[in-house]
Amino acid sequence: MAKVAPTSTAPDPADEATSGAAFRHRTLAQQRSRDRLERILGVASELIAAKGSDAIKMGEVAEMAKISIGSLYQYFPDKSAIIRALAERISAASRQCIEQALAGVRDLDGFLAAFAGLVDQYYAIFLAEPVMRDIWSATQADKQLRALELEESRACAVLLTKIMTRLHPGVAPEKIAASALLIWQLGEATMRLAISVDRAEGDALVEAYKRMTLRELAQP
Incomplete structure (x- = not known):
């Protein structure tokens, strides 16, 4: 009876080289895509800070x-999508700061x-970043952005x-939850108003x- 040669299970060096090259190509392509996204958002931030969101053009x-x-357009179908992406980034950074x-x-x-320190920090960030002020303004005219803001609150x-x-522990949870949501929403409104008037006011x-909020936090 003829002997059957055992099937080799060793990887083919040529296949390994091809697979490695494909992986490196995908990795480089992904990095280029990330870099391009960052460049787009960076440029959009500069333009919004300089001109306002209404004035910027996709071109x-x-x-x-x-x-x-x-x-x-492969990254963002319109200007609103760019603003939403920037708003989501701001929300994520704010959440991390709060946590x-x-x-x-x-x-x-x-x-x-x-909490008092957090309010001061939040205020300082918005004073230092004009783009955040304009994105806040854009939020009021965009249904999706308003929903995003409420979700974040x-x-x-x-x-x-x-x-x-x-x-x-002695306070009803639903009462605390209502106070907590109102505190955040009032905080957003306060910041909008504060950066719309002169610095002293x-x-x-x-x-x-x-x-007001510290009193509520101390005795809800």
Whole structure:
């Protein structure tokens, strides 16, 4: 009986080389795509800060980002999509900031100090970043952006609710949840107003907001 030669299971070096080359190509392509996305959003931020969201044009974004208009449309179908992407990034960064500020809270005094510091930090960021002011304005005219803002407020309110419930065990959870959501929504409105007036009045408004909310946080 003829012997059957065993089937080799060793990988073919040529196949390995082809697979490795394909992987490297995909990786480079993905990196180029990420770099292009960052360039688009960076250019859009500069234009919005300089001109306002209403004044920017897709062609201008493509030209400054050094890509074709067709390539730009592959990433964003219209200007509103760019603004939404920037708003989502701001929301994600804000959420991370909030989580970090509240992570170490152990008692009521620590909670109140952390929240007051968070308000000051938030205000400073919006004063320093003109693009955030304009994106806020654009939010009011875009249904999807308004929904995004409300969703973010609810998520942040949950963070507050968890801490308040722990620090005020005798208070009804639904009462705490309502207060937490209102505090965040009023905070957004306060910041919008504060950056729309002169600096001295804006500072006073932010301080008034802190006084009112700290009282509610201490005794909901």
